[in-house]
Amino acid sequence: MLPKKLVMSAFGPYAGEVDIDFSKLGKKGIYLISGDTGAGKTTIFDALVYALYGEASGPVRETNMFRSKYASTDTQTYVELIFCYGNRDYRLRRNPEYERPAKRGSKIVVEKPAAELFLPDGEIVSGVKEVTQAVAELIGLDRAQFTQIAMIAQGDFLRLLLSPTKERSDIFRKIFNTGLYRFLQEKLKKEAEETAKKLESIKRDIEHDKKNIQLAENAVLEDSPLLSELISKISEYTNKDRKTAEQISKKIADNEEKLAQNNSQLGYAASMEKIKQEMALCKTEIEKNIPFAQQLEKNYKEAKERYDKEYAAAIEVIAGIKDNMGTYDEYDAVLVQEKEYVSQLAVMAQKEEAECRQLKILSKQIEEGKKQQSLLQEAMLKKEQCRHREGILQKQLEDLQELLVNTADYNALLNRYKKACEAYKAEQGSQKVIHAECDKMEKAYLDEQAGIIASALQDGRPCPVCGSVQHPQPAVLVENAPDKEQLDIIKKKRQMADKKVSELSMRAGDLKGQLSALDGQIIKKAEQLLGCRERGRIKEQAAESQKNADRERTVIRQEMDKLQKEVLLKEKLDRELPLLSGKYDDIGEKAKEYQQKKAVLAANIENIGEKKTEKAKLLTYKDKTEAVKMLENKEMHAVLLEKQMNEAQKKFAEKENFLSSEKAKFTVLRGQLEKSSTLDLEKLKSMRASLTQAKKELTENQQLIHIRMAANEKALKDIIEQKDSYEELTEQYIWQLDLAQTVAGMQSGKSKITLETYIQMQYFDRIIERANTRFMVMSAGQYELIRKTAAQDMRSQSGLELDVIDHYNGSRRSIKTLSGGEAFKASLSLALGLSDEIQSSAGGIQLDTMFVDEGFGSLDEESLEHAVSVLNTLAQGNKLIGIISHVGELKQRIDKQIKVSKMPYGGSRAEVIN
Structure with missing residues (x-):
């Protein structure tokens, strides 16, 4: 993958559109990215990685931080990258999520993240996730692998250099996909734990079964660690109970x-x-019951006599009423019809009166509405004029508020800048003291080392330093010289002081740039809004102008509220007046219709009165209700007569049947008693009680034995069923535990190296071998990296730590003892070795570019020469390498450059120099 062109718009410190043409740098060699602190050098790396993968190059910056704070509100934020892969050109375009003004109105809306990949064949891949996936498939690397290979940031590979086994293992897991071996470790451990749980569950079940074994009083069952012996003893005890139960069953049968x-x-x-x-x-x-039967017979005869006397007369009256019932129905129908006509006439009169009242009300409403309609014609125009003026005032207030906020931000930023300068000066004084002390101690230490070597010199034997066999002026020992540990401590303090001074300088520089840019924005805005360039008067004039604009806006809004009500009233009248007119005409038609219906109903009422008089002359009773009442009385009397006679007859017959039945029963019982023999009832009852008690005791004893047998047989069955599983799981758990501990590096007395770490060690050895080809060159043959084989203790993970061999004195020591410059050379070598190994392992990946961010400032002139030589050698294989650095010597050594400049106003800019 070789970048050809990068376009950044409103991205990071770049306010406008910045175009970086990488094709001017060629296809191989080294180029330098230089510029002021905070100007945006690393942002170029961020933009390139963001275009490819939708994320920054490092973990510090997030995508929602990419929007430039210097950009104008109408400038789009996006990154566009053209790169070559496999001799074919691809174009990428991405934008992060950011806020922008709406295309219509004054609202602020959120621009959603988007991405597009333009393929050589004309096809377009759209969507954030889809484009990222397509890039990863094309290049063959995800973001993590790409930044490890092509984006070498000092903090990342220093962490890789000094990381313990656990942290380095996490890095290698992502790069070389060794998580499969870790998954195997966890799976073996989980399987052993699951087997242990099953085994423990079976043990609990067996113990539970043992507790459920029941014994007779004073009986004892000896426990045994062997399941086979325990099963034999339970079986023996159960057989004994079975024989006892059989004997009791025979006694119970005899008793029954x-x-x-x-x-x-x-x-x-x-x-x-x-x-x-x-x-x-x-x-x-x-x-x-004999007296009752006689009385019931008398009652029956009296009821029979009344029935014969009154029933026939009642039937005759009932027939007469029924024959004349139709006349009553006709009379009632005439009455109903007359009542219906009268009711309808009253309703029509009420409706006519109501419609007339409604006509008067509508006539008045229509007249008043037309008057109001003519008075409200100008309200709409006045409202639009007020709305336009309110928009102008609103924009003015927003601009004034932004000016006040910027002024407050400027004052706060100015205070921060002053404090940053003070902190920088104070720390710079401390730095000078530490540097002087460190130089003094380092000289004393080196003089002491020379004295130690000189004390062992003998005439005639070569010096290990210069090789001379004569020693005319040997060095002498220095008093109170520091040891290596004390020197390392002061060097570490010096390094920390340098780092802190650098950080404070960068911070003060950033604040100064922000302060200058913000000052320009405030003056420009104040001149536009207030016509004022005097900083001391800006806040006062802005506040006064804001107050006046706010007061005028309030008056306009009150007027708009009043006009809005008038507009709404006119719109309502425009809709309602035509409806009221139509309603007036409809109601008038209804009133005429009700007058016609009233005349028809009056004629009907007169005709029905004559018919009612004729029907009334034919009636026997007053009306049908009276006739029906008389009919019901006669029918009830007839029914009652018949019912009383039937009930009296039924009761008399039932009593006669009961007496006959009791007499026959008495005769049968007397015959049975005469034929029976005599037995002693009390003696028989006493014998039954004795037999019942004996049966109860035998049955209770039998139940106890059966319960005990059932429990013991169930326990025995459960233990027998689990015996094979218990023995099989015990054997399985032994070898599973041993295997899980082996792959997890948990074997007692051995180094804690997991299976995954063992696989990673093979990759690490190859990385170290590749790294040493550069490290030996950059250290002039003095140092060589080597993997530490002995663990510091047996409790923590090991296998991925580093030592360094010093070929000048033949010692082997910790990588942490290297100085800052030496550590950078080792880190750069290790990162390049890692890059080589990843590309070799990935297979077929074409990465024609690499970026190295900072770190060269800690190198002396000779080391810098070696480092640049190594990078030049790496670049000769058709690889383009970019270096970010403040080191002045690199500007002299490297011709091709991208120069990044921080502008006082409007953000940064970048220029390609070749």
């Missing part, structure tokens, strides 16, 4: 036979006693 014989005898004796009781009851019932 005797009890059945006793029950038979008791039943016979009880039946004879019951016969005697029933005979006495029958005799009592017969004697009690």
Whole structure:
């Protein structure tokens, strides 16, 4: 992947559209990106990565931070990249989410993120996720892999250089996709844990079954660790209970036979006693019911006599009323018709009166509405004039408010800038003190080292430093010289002081640039709005102007509210007046219709009166209601006569049947009693009680044994069913646990190296081998990276730490002992080795470009020469390498450059120099 052209618009510190033509830099070699602090050098990397993957090059900046604070509101924020891959050109365009003015009105809307990829064949891929996926598939790398290979930022590869095994393992997992081995570790561990859970569950079940085993009183069952022995003992105890239960069953059967014989005898004796009781009851019932039967017979005869006397007369009256019932219906129909006509006439009169009242009201409303309509003609025009003036005032107020906010921001920013300058000066003084102390200690240390070597020199033997066999002026030991640890501590303090001074300088520079840009915006805005360029009067004049504009806007809004009501009233009248006129005509037609219906109903009422008089002459009773009432009385009397006679007859017959039945029953019972034999009932009852008690005791004992047998047999069955599973899981858990601990690096007494770490170690060894080809060159053959093989302890993960071999003295020490410049060279070498290994592992990936961000400032002249030489060698293989740096020597060594400048107003700009 080789970038050819990059366009940034309102992106980061770039306020307008910036065009960077990478094709002017060629297809290989080194070019330098230089410029002021905060001007936007790293932003070029951010824009390139954002165009490809929709994210920044590093973790600090997020996509919602890309909108330039210097850009005007109508300038779009986007990045466009043209790059070559496989000798074919591709074009990318992306924009982040940002706020912009609406195309209509004064609202602020959110521009949604969007992306487009234009392919060589003319096809277009759209959508944020879709474009990112298409780029990853085309290049063969995701963002994380791309930034590790092509975007080398100092903070990232220093972290890779000094990271412990765990952090480095996380980095390699993403790059080399070793998560599959970690997944295998977790899966083996999970399977061992699941087997342990199953085994523990079976153990709990077996213990539960043991607790459920029931024993007879004073009986003991000895426990055994072997399931087979326990099963044998439970079986033996259960067989013993089974034999006892069989003996009890025989005794119960004998008892039940005797009890059945006793029950038979008791039943016979009880039946004879019951016969005697029933005979006495029958005799009592017969004697009690004979008087009742005689009275019921008398009642029946009296009811029969009344029925014969009155029933026929009532039937005759009923027939006469029914024959004349039709005449009453005709008379009632005439009355109903007359009442209906009268009711309709009253309704028509009311409706006519109501319509006339409504006509008067509508006539008045129409007249008044037309008067108001003519008075409201000018309201709409006045309202539009007020609305236009209000928009002008609103824009003026917004501009004034923005000016006041910018003025407050300027004052706050000015205070921050002053504090930043003070902090920078104070820290710069501390830095000078630490530098002087460090230089002094470093010289003393080196003199001491020379003295140590000189103390071991002997005439005739070569010096390990210069090789001479004569030593005319050997160095002497220095008193109170610091040791290596003390020197490292002061160097670390010096490095921290340098870093802090640099950070404070960058911070003060950024604040100064922001202050200058904001000052220009305020003066320009104040001159446009107030005609004032005096800073001291801007706030006062803006506040006064804002107050006047706000007062005028309030008056206009009050007038608009009044005009709005008039406009709404006119619109309402325009809609309602035609409707009222139409309604007036409709109501007039209805009033005429009601007058005609009234005349027809009056004629109908007169005709129905004559018919009512003729029908009344034919009636026997006053009306149909009176005739129906008389009919119902006669019918009820006839029914009552018949019912009283039937009920009296039924009661008399029922009593006669009851007496006959009781007499026959008494005769049968007396015959049964005469033929029966005599038994001792009390003696039989005593024998039954004795047999019943014996049966109860035997049954309870039998139930206890059966319950105990059922529980023990269930427990025995459950234990037998789980025996094979228990033994199988125990054997399985042993080898699963051993395997899981092995791949997780948890074996006792051994280095804690997981399976994933072991695989990553192979990649790491190849990375170190590739890195050393550069590190040996950049360190002039002094240093070589090597993987640490011995763990610091057996409790933490190991296998991915680094040591360094110093070929000047043959020592091997921690990578952390390197100085700042040495660490940068080691870090750059390791990052280049990582880049080589990733491309080699990925296979077929074409990356024709690389970017290195900062770090060269810590190198001396010789080291800088070696580093540039290594990068030049790397670039000879058709690779274009960009370097961000403030180092002046690089500007002299590198001809091709992208120069980034921070402008006082309007953001930054970039220029390609070749």
